[in-house]
Every structure is written in structure tokens, then in C-alpha cells.
Amino acid sequence: MTETGHKIRVAALYRFTPLEDRDVIRADLLSVCNAHGIKGTILLAPEGINGTIAGSNSGIDAVLDHIRALPGCTDIEVKFSAASEMPFYRMKVRLKREIVTMGEPDIDPVGNVGDYVAPADWNALIADPDTILIDTRNDYEVAVGTFENAIDPKTPSFRDFPAWFRDNREALLAGRDNPKIAMFCTGGIRCEKATALLKAEGLDAVYHLQGGILKYLETVAPEESRWNGECFVFDERVSVTHGLERGSHTLCRACRMPVSAADRASPYYVEGVSCPACYASRTAEQRRGYAERQRQSELAAARGVPHVGAELPDHD
Secondary structure, three states: OOOOOOOEEEEEEEEEOOOOOHHHHHHHHHHHHHHOOOEEEEEEEOOEEEEEEEEOHHHHHHHHHHHHOOOOOOOOEEEEEEEOOOOOOOEEEEEOOOOOOOOOOOOOOOOOOOEEEOHHHHHHHHHOOOEEEEEOOOHHHHOOEEEOOOEOOOOOOHHHHHHHHHHHHHHHHOOOOOOEEEEEOOOOHHHHHHHHHHHHOOOOOEEEEOOHHHHHHHHOOHHHOOEEEOEEOOOOOOEEOHHHOEOOOEEOOOOOOEEOHHHHOOOOOEOOOEOOOOHHHOOHHHHHHHHHHHHHHHHHHHHOOOOHHHOOOOOO
């Protein structure tokens, strides 16, 4: 329980900044998180820091104070939300080649990126018929919700985005030398890195939503919103709506895909075992294994302890 008695504070953060001595940073950061009962995942790479953590108000504040003391992180942007229960099972601080994997070593996400657009100004930009609006998230995220008239690249991973853009560049630009291109993602990190890619490809009028969809849903009134559906998040909440309230989606424990209310009404949906997205691709033996895992999870829940085997994996 937190100081409020009923809420867990969730903090999503990232910063593109050169980080050296990452082994030392990792050890110190993990120690601070553990000392304050914080759980979640933080990634460290030469290009910066990225993560989502949860815990008490005082614990989150202590960890953020520590992070803000890191090189280039003094004014790191943090997006806060609340959860009724802890959305993570453990604390992980991991070293990676990239804080969000694109696989483009020649781009510069620190010094050569597009322009931020505040949520309050986003509607005007994307309402312009000359603006090309691109959702940089994975296909299963887009299926949960997206902005009106956004282009869906239908990419299963952010690593596929560069190839998608290069393959479709001519059709996207439609003969225009430097059109306005606006991109967005959950928290801002992928669309910011995507702008670095487009800048490296010779485009200058490139924009990205500051704070991502989460900041937009937090600050823009529903009656003024151009967002349709819910926003998938990489924690046990699964999806959120305006005001960052928990959404209606759950998670299939077999394939880790979001499951809507309509999906749960399908005969292919069995909690913890299968959903319409994965039923045909799993064997009967696999489903028996998932059923046993679900049984163990329910037993753990009855005892009031977390079942770590059900933890969400890292995603790109």
C-alpha cells in the first residue's frame, strides 16, 4: 500500500542522452529501487535510459531524484499514472545496446531529431490535410486504439519500421520533397527515434507527440480528443483510456497479446490458455501446459502471493 492507502504510483520515463559507466549506474540504480520497494523495468544503453516503474509516492520520488542526477537527465520527462495494485512483479535494471531497438547504428537520437509538439497543439497539426500522420507502434498495439486517419505500418516490431518506411517512402511522400510528417507512440520514445531516422533520410519537417499518447490522454479532454479506442501499455493494466483510467483489455497469457471484450466472448478464448489470435498456432500439449500455469497462478492468487511465471516480458 502507498501513503494514500489505495493507489500505486506508476512512472514512465525515458531520455536520450550519452551514458558511460553503465555498469556502475545499473548497480546504483538497482540498489536505490530495491531500497524503496520499487518494481518495474529500466533499460540503460549508450544512447540513454528508458523504463516504467511503480511503487509508493516517496519511493518513486527517491528513484527519480537519483535518475535526475545522471548525466543529461536533470529535466527528464516523466509520465505518471495510478494503479490499484502493483503492475510489476520484480525490479529489473538491464543493459542494452539501445533503449528502444531499431537497429540503425548511424542515426543520432540524441542530437538530430524532429520537433516536439505538445498535446495541446497536436490536434491542429494532425487536422492539417497536408500532414502525414504515422503510428510508429506495433500492429497489435494499433489494433487496440489509434488517432483518427493515422497510417498503420502493420509492423510486428519497431525494428521493422525503417524497412517499412524505405519500402513505402515514395507512396507516402507522393512526390512532395519535404511534407510535414507527424509521428506518435505510447510514451514518446519510439516516435522520437523514428524522427531521427527520417532526419537521416533527408526529411526536415518531422514532428513527434511530446509525452506520447499517454500524455495526450492525460491532458486532452475526451470531448476534444481525436483518439479512438484505448492505448495498450506494457504492464499489467494492459490498456488505458482518457485520464489514464484502466481500460477494458486483458492479456492472453499464452501469446501475450491484448484481448478485447469481443475476443473474450469467442469460443477460442480460455483464460490463461488461448485467445482468437493464438488458438490455431498452439498445440494441444502447449495448451495443457498453459492450463497448468493458469491453475498455479490461481492457487497463488488464492494464497495472496504473486505468480512470477505470469510476468510480462520485455517488448520493443
